[in-house]
Amino acid sequence: MSKRDYYEVLEVSKSASAEEIKKAYRKKALKFHPDKNPGDKEAEDKFKEAAEAYEVLGNAEKRQRYDQFGHAGVGGASGGGFGGGGMSMDDIFSHFGDIFGGGFGGFSGFGGFGGSSRGGQRVNKGSNLRVKVKLTLKEIANGVEKKIKVKKYVSCDHCNGTGADGGTAYSNCSTCGGSGQVTRVANTILGQMQTRSACPTCNGEGKTITKKCAHCNGDGVLRTEEVVSINIPAGVEEGMQLSVSGKGNAARRGGINGDLLVLIQEEKHPELIRDGSDLIYHLQLSVPDAILGTPAEIPTVESKVKVKIEPGTQPGKILRLRGKGLPEVNSYHRGDLLVRVNVWIPSDVSKEEKKTLEKLKESDSFTPKAGNEQNGFFSKMKDIF
Template sequence: MKQDYYEILGVDKSASAAEIKKAYRKKAIKYHPDKNPGDKEAEESFKKAAEAYEVLSDPDKKARYDQYGHAAFDGAGGFGGGNMNMEDIFSQFGDIFGGAFGGGFGGFGGFGGGGQRRVKGSNLRIRIKLTLEEIANGVEKKIKVRRKVQAPGVTYKTCSTCNGHGQVTRVTNTILGRMQTATTCTTCGGAGQVMDKRPADADAQGLRIEEETVPIKIPAGVVDGMQLKVTGKGNEAPGNGISGDLLVAIEEEEHSTLKREGDNLHYDLYVSYPEAVLGTSKEIDAVTGKVRIKLEAGIQSGKILRLRGKGIPSINGYGKGDLLVHVNVWTPKNLNKEQRDFFERMQHEDNFIPKPERGDKSFFEKVKDMFS
């Protein structure tokens, strides 16, 4: 089981954005690769801290994590908010270290030898509509995505400004002596190389748009508004950069008869007065197909029948929700003379006078049970 993000950073859930940032910087400096060369455990702790900060520093991601835990980001088929590599970490959070490590980062985090910086391509965002049946069972979707990729024939050469180092070093004479500073090369953006040849169909970065079919495995139990990530299927970056990610937002389509409440489903079943009096069996909708249920004679309107395990699987792996069938006795509005005469004769009969039993729960008790 993955470690809690708040525990990794050593903060409470009520911590402010500033406290979270401060805690991350403290952890990141402690486990920084430059400070712990060759220490795999320190490197792993460094990555965990960056992964936690990536989620907790983003208000939207933090809200989803607080509600669903790691399941909000971890899914099948390459999804997840974690498993960050060094390029991801330094390309996103490199500035948080300030001057603690000079600027070269020892060749880590998107910086190659001599301080070269690996650029990350931009992310792409798509929205996928899912039926309740697809959400209940999990599904694989094949989506056509238009993404930027390296155009064939593009070549690069060493940047003449920084000589391939990605940084420009300047020496300044001061009253305290000669001071040396290193800044990112503005010509190549820190990549250490610039484009040499560019085909006609490529843009200024040597990229062109191509359509690609991306298979996306969506785990059962996702909820409306949840965002999943397919690593490396966003836009590519120029040169030796890293591809961005494909962010998949889930949109749940409304079902014709079933209403979702968390992992539980609700179904309104209408029965006629004779069916309620005599008892009957009914076939109703469930996400796994049709289900037949038996209604006992004399069933009361407002009765809730619970079909256990017929709801939505928990995305956290805690089993399945239930299908709650709400029985509604349909009272006829228009009667012919014969029907009216029958009910007029019956209205004072002992069997037709309401006599609630001890086991017949009130409306408020039923609501309480439904949410318990």
Template sequence: MAKRDYYEILGVAKGCSADELKKAYRKVAMQFHPDRNPGNKEAEEKFKEAAEAYEILSDQDRRAQYDRYGHAGVSGNGRPGGFGPGAGMSMDDIFSQFGDIFGDDLFGSFFGGARGGRAGGRARGVRGSNLRIKIKLTYEEIASGVNKTIKVKKYVPCQTCSGSGAKDKSSVQTCPTCGGNGQVRKVTNTFLGQMQTVSTCPTCNGEGTTITNKCTTCKGEGRAFGEETVSIDIPAGVQEGMQLSLSGKGNAGERGGAPGDLIILVEEEPHPSLHRDGLNVAYDLYLTFPEAVFGTSVEVPTIDGKAKIKIPTGTQSGKIFRLRGKGFPAVNSYERGDQLVHVNVWTPQNVTSEEKAMLEKMAESSNFQPRPEKSEKSFFDKVREMFS
């Protein structure tokens, strides 16, 4: 029998786009899908015919060959696993190669899920739960980044059964209810015809196997409570409240299921001298009255060590010095904050009679009278300018 034209099979014009071609194939596949036409050999052949047409026309090179030479241009020129003459592809091959075209959005909701007998849809065990821990970091560790090695108490795979939950290999049997598919299918008659639904097997919970003799150590769970040493790389610049996630480092799953994740919550240890404000670091510097008058050089602590700054003569209380680049780095960025040094002139609370007489004499001098200019900005105005 002569082959039908591929464009005619899919009901599209010769110059159709790839999207139009895909939509047309989905429509034909829906019409002749085996689940919608159980036992209908003619529908099955048309389903395979549509798959062959789409397999040729969806490939630009092979489509060009077909447009030029017809069926002779693609005969015997199929790709490995193609649908060319004599390829002999099965229904499972079609679903494997074009599964993305009739996936959950089309056939999953209409027919109740993937076709039975496909091991790819089978669940394996139960996924483990996530774990949350807190890690305290110093300012120095935050500034440079750090690797922390910690011991985490959690569920780990059972060493006796290697996580299978079975006493030995012979204890793992194919599920008698679903035959190892992990799914059960039910066909009901409706006014539209026979409708099929697919659901998770209630006997094996979708795993496809059952255990006849459980491991005595883990009682069939495939995991036991234990401890694992975990290495955590913490990047520079993290802040209080940030969360880091280590995939697969949480509790082990049951019977070989995937492990959960380890969630790390960052906490900052208070610094004895500094306090943090975003990427910036603040420090309160106290000067004596003579130091503020005559000027001096002082050392101040930073997150990188000590830094020396020069205090000019006549420095007023409330003056802010900025040490650029002495703050925290931003996470995954080249940006870095500054350190702000806030000057406070220390006022003595107890003075001797001689000191009191000296201070009273100085108070009479005009040099010791406050003369704030009208344009003098407040401390808060200065801070706002620095952060703007």
């Protein structure tokens, strides 16, 4: 199946700026992120497709080749990226983590105690932890420091995380001699073949405990509760994930701590609706106020501001309060507050009110005229309500 046009994938024009392309990808990535669409294969495919499109259009040189030659200009080795679509989800998260700002690493997976090799010996890696943090619009607008309690494994104080009594009850592994690796020689038709692997006796650590720590039973870690401070930047969105390095589980018998992964959740505002960096507010006006004009108080994330509603304001009119929206992550741009005017029509009126309305109905001012905005009054009311 042929690939879709990358501009079509991100829903941007071919003349879109780099910032517009970045913003479009960011929106797609959040919409189709696997964490928000668990088990949804179609969403995962769209997530990968958007990442592939941004990998090309987000790079000036690759974008120029793509504009000139299409997919053929960025395929294979010359594409320098997804090529035939062989990158894994982890590759995508690692490659595009910076799109969400400096504090937002890849949406990495989570597992048990891992490990890596350093100088031939195995280095333990603590597992990552994941927590959810709910934020109000005000906290999102300004950024906030959150202190949360996390149940986690920490390094044992009694043995300094070594797992050995007093931190010194160690000896070199008798199997590998302290190297952490064993070499095996096998005879084959091609001659002798040597292979190296982690020592099965010490699990690649190069040493064994002669006397275990009584407090942690030789693991070097204890489960406890810790308060972690998290600095959340302004402008984050629902579904974003913040990575706090080294605040995950401690590694068994020393090594590298895992990370704390913080999933952002938004609390709904009672009056404001978020649309990216913009905010939307529905202002309800009575018919007399719409006709005669009136001052109105509009809520923002910080306080309230007063605006003047001009006489003859039509239903559906949008007032834009610039800079009263939300900031974007790691950007100087701030969105606007859009005030949508709704006119409330009463469904029941008194006899006196009905007589007054009948008189007004006969007035020339209340008679729709060709080309007059009032011709669309009822259709607009239908759209709004």
